[in-house]
Amino acid sequence: MAMGILLIAIDQCIKVAVKLHMGLGEQIVVFDWFRIDFIENRGMAFGMEIGSKLLLSLFRIVAVGFIIWYIGKKIRQGRPLGFILILTMICAGAAGNIFDSLFYGQIFTESVPYGEPAQLVAWGEGYAPMLMGRVVDMFYFPLFHGTFPTWMPFWGGEPFIFFSPVFNFADACISVGVALFLIFYRKELDAETHRS
Template identity: 25%
Template sequence: MQAARGTPVDDRDDGTGRTRSGLLAHRGSWLLFAAVAAVMIAVDQVAKVLAVRHLTGEPDVEVVGELLQLHLTYNPGAAFSLGTRFTVAIACLACVATLVVLWTSRRVVSRVWAVGLGLLLAGIDGNLIDRLVREPGPFRGHVVDFLMLPNWPVFNVADICINVGVGLILLQVLRGVNLDGTRAQHSHGETDPETDPGTPAEAEEES
């Protein structure tokens, strides 16, 4: 069957509602999401291992004068020492949040969304790993924090990932950009040709 006018043969809808180029874009964005998450989880865990190894029993280390110091502490609560009495509940919520982010990532095409979700997953799981493997036991483990700013709770790389990831996601929401890269409402009522399975040419061909 001849392809619709103006549509390359290898870029037609494959029956899933996406063109071949759309599927490739989705695959690339999901791989970006996975790479960001994996790399930042690794960075977070390595930083925590080094912090415990070199800061245990040592005085605070000035990195940028008194603006940024290294100060080792163990946090039983959520990010920035919130909810210290609910360690098990926070760990369970982190497990649920991980599943939600992974499920959401199945529809990601926008690269900004991919990076935001990847950072969010890295932050959630970076601290979740501590809750699962560190003392005093599974789901009750204390998170390693070591970065200290003036008049601010001590934090870690995972906390930074959570905040940057949430910031990118909120930016996309405020811009009206969906997970698939389309905008919620175009200024002239147009649809995105890359994700819209039906085009005027295809409609004419079918009629």
């Protein structure tokens, strides 16, 4: 529980700092391979957009509720601490992005491309109704640039950047949590699925 609250707090502190100190689209080069690049999105992890914003927000809330219930069930079953912590990472990441959708449209002014940073305003005076706020993303790791081989279908000769998605701390919690879960607990999940 404490770890989940800590992860959500870290996520929200980073997002609020970016929102209040950077204009939309502004970029801070930390290293050639790491930048803080302020963007906002309406979609899921790494800026993907799927379906309506309201449905996505409601889906996230239901998913987090289910994960919290599942964590409680696994704690009562005496599952290993690592298992619980990994699920907590995934849940905290999802909750962090829900907070953006729920509250940011209510408490911040619109982020203007390459303009002044957003301002904190009284509840309800923000840029969007509840559940319609945009998710703040900022971490960008253009680790290396290359060109696809000319013999490659569709993309041959085209330049590419690896790793080009811009993401936030909550997205990282979800991605790392899922990866750890698959690495360390996949067999248990398979066994549990076969028992059902």
